[in-house]
Amino acid sequence: MNQAIYSKITDALVDDGYIVIENAISKNLSHLLLQDAKIESNFRRAGISNFPALHIDTNRRRDKIHWLDDDGSVRSEFLAFADGLKEYLNKTLFLVLTYYESHYAIYNTGDFYETHVDAFKNSVNRVVTTVYYLNEGWREGDGGELVIYDEHNNFLKKVPPKANTLVVFLSEKFPHEVLPAIKKRYSIAGWFRVDKVA
Ligand SMILES: O=C(O)CCC(=O)C(=O)O
Numbered sequence: 363m364n365q366a367i368y369s370k371i372t373d374a375l376v377d378d379g380y381i382v383i384e385n386a387i388s389k390n391l392s393h394l395l396l397q398d399a400k401i402e403s404n405f406r407r408a409g410i411s412n413f414p415a416l417h418i419d420t421n422r423r424r425d426k427i428h429w430l431d432d433d434g435s436v437r438s439e440f441l442a443f444a445d446g447l448k449e450y451l452n453k454t455l456f457l458v459l460t461y462y463e464s465h466y467a468i469y470n471t472g473d474f475y476e477t478h479v480d481a482f483k484n485s486v487n488r489v490v491t492t493v494y495y496l497n498e499g500w501r502e503g504d505g506g507e508l509v510i511y512d513e514h515n516n517f518l519k520k521v522p523p524k525a526n527t528l529v530v531f532l533s534e535k536f537p538h539e540v541l542p543a544i545k546k547r548y549s550i551a552g553w554f555r556v557d558k559v560a
């Protein structure tokens with residue numbers, strides 16, 4: 363059922379290293395995830411490094427996050443989509459992605475994430491990044507766009523965080539940033555990794 367989108371993502375990762383897909387998975391799924399994120403009360407300040415201990419720097423990153431578990435809720439539906447993509451990438455690109463970690467993120471008004479690359483220092487475990495947006499009725503001026511740069515820090519693309527838009531890119535290759543949110547912004551950021559579950 364998801365073969366078409368899996369194959370589109372795989373081709374893009376090979377050709378360009380990244381892809382932005384609007385109306386990607388299902389409007390209904392992104393709606394249910396938004397409702398679910400809105401009632402989740404346990405969001406914490408996100409870290410920028412997990413070595414040697416969780417380091418929080420609100421000058422670089424201001425979002426709040428909540429990690430997703432395969433708990434039988436709508437979160438499991440999203441994780442099943444990601445798991446299918448993992449299997450597809452492994453099969454077609456001969457990768458050995460072992461697992462997927464993902465979290466809801468909330469950016470309140472004024473929150474941002476400075477330009478960074480998605481691999482914690484002293485580890486090379488994150489191979490492919492996904493970001494899935496949940497913001498219904500997002501309009502120009504609401505802020506919170508994702509800006510993607512190439513390996514040489516040249517501008518590539520500015521992505522509006524609209525509901526059911528999916529972004530996938532090679533984690534080590536593309537610096538990116540989240541511009542300050544004007545309106546409260548909801549998303550799921552996730553990473554396919556090559557190491558074992560912690
Ligand atoms: O939400 C986004 O657009 C990107 C978030 C991000 O870069 C991250 O959490 O590492």
Ligand SMILES: [Fe+2]
Pocket residue numbers: 478479480538
């Ligand atoms: Fe990132």
